[in-house]
Amino acid sequence: MESENRPLDALNRARGHRVMVELKNGKQFIGTLKAFDIHINTVMDDAEERIDGSTTRRLGTVFLRGDTIILISPE
Amino acid sequence: MESENRPLDALNRARGHRVMVELKNGKQFIGTLKAFDIHINTVMDDAEERIDGSTTRRLGTVFLRGDTIILISPE
Amino acid sequence: MESENRPLDALNRARGHRVMVELKNGKQFIGTLKAFDIHINTVMDDAEERIDGSTTRRLGTVFLRGDTIILISPE
């Protein structure tokens, strides 16, 4: 029970599922959450970048540095 | 008594209740506070984003990186 | 005597009193100082937001993340 009250547990439950990551520069990345660490460094597979709702790039695997991330939300 | 004088105790009392989180980019998120840690990384359920008072997105569960947060206030 | 020479002692003396907190985004919050920690994370009760001297919101209890704070001054 206690362990479900830590923020990283929410990320852990999203592992293997599609998530949306929003960055400080306003860009979004949609992909399958593969890995994260305590800095919120994050790796996604089958990732695509979206700006203003439109897919602008398909990137495959992408490593995002944690300090550029605003939020992560399961799709 | 002493423990009630620490900032994270105020967040702890808000756990399970609706809170408003305001970010450095000016956006607000309203949702049920599920979890937070010492970095103020925060997880909300049933979250919606508001910009200038209007609901702009419904996000379900959202993980917010602590360093993007300005304030958290119970609704 | 020595202890009165540390910055957090000034905050400690303000606990329970009305203070004005000014943020990096230019906003001010006036409220009763309830709690703070070494990161200057701060909790106020009966808080109101002021922009350019006008009260723009009443927030009740508010948690302010320390790294967004420029200054704290007793009213």
Place this chain on the structure above:
Amino acid sequence: MESENRPLDALNRARGHRVMVELKNGKQFIGTLKAFDIHINTVMDDAEERIDGSTTRRLGTVFLRGDTIILISPE
């Protein structure tokens, strides 16, 4: 002798005297230096804010978060 070669020793010698503190947002605060710590969190008494050389506010006691400070100089 050695101890006089550390930056905080210069601040220590200014304790109890009028100093000017300049912030990253361009504002200056003039007041009596009461306390500081290794983060350069600073407390001044009888403080006034100056913008472009004009006194814009009288604040009494003010706590300034260290990371907002550019410089401190004795008057």
Place this chain on the structure above:
Amino acid sequence: MESENRPLDALNRARGHRVMVELKNGKQFIGTLKAFDIHINTVMDDAEERIDGSTTRRLGTVFLRGDTIILISPE
């Protein structure tokens, strides 16, 4: 298995291969990933800079400071 769930493992698998690094200032660097550390300080060989999709400089070996990096993606 567990080790494949850490973000730096994804970078480790990209070592020796062409990657695209995107910086906070909007520039991209394409090159062969030679080295990285826990700060995401990164060294590339045969690197070229791209702005808006056009090659603007050829730099040979380049050391990129980790805190300027938004993302790293294998080509």
Place this chain on the structure above:
Amino acid sequence: MESENRPLDALNRARGHRVMVELKNGKQFIGTLKAFDIHINTVMDDAEERIDGSTTRRLGTVFLRGDTIILISPE
């Protein structure tokens, strides 16, 4: 020999001599380097501020917070 290869050794050799310090806000300070620490917090004596090459203020002793400094160069 080895010790001459550390960046702070260069600052140490400049102690007692005139140096130019350039800040992130574009201002320069010229003065006698008195003290510095590992955060590059720096104290100068007989300091003057220069903007665009013109002396804009004479400050006597000035404490500069390290994180505002871009570079230090002996005159």
Place this chain on the structure above:
Amino acid sequence: MESENRPLDALNRARGHRVMVELKNGKQFIGTLKAFDIHINTVMDDAEERIDGSTTRRLGTVFLRGDTIILISPE
């Protein structure tokens, strides 16, 4: 072999040679790399500043604070 896979090893091989350092404010410094540390604080000799490809200043020895650096590349 392993040691050649760490980013600072690339800087170590550049010691004593001409390098180009690019800063977050867009300026470049060209000089002989004398010293660096784990924060990427860097000292160059015979340094000159370049803006938009033109030499704008000759600085002799210059200490650059690591957090202002984007990249370092051997000439």
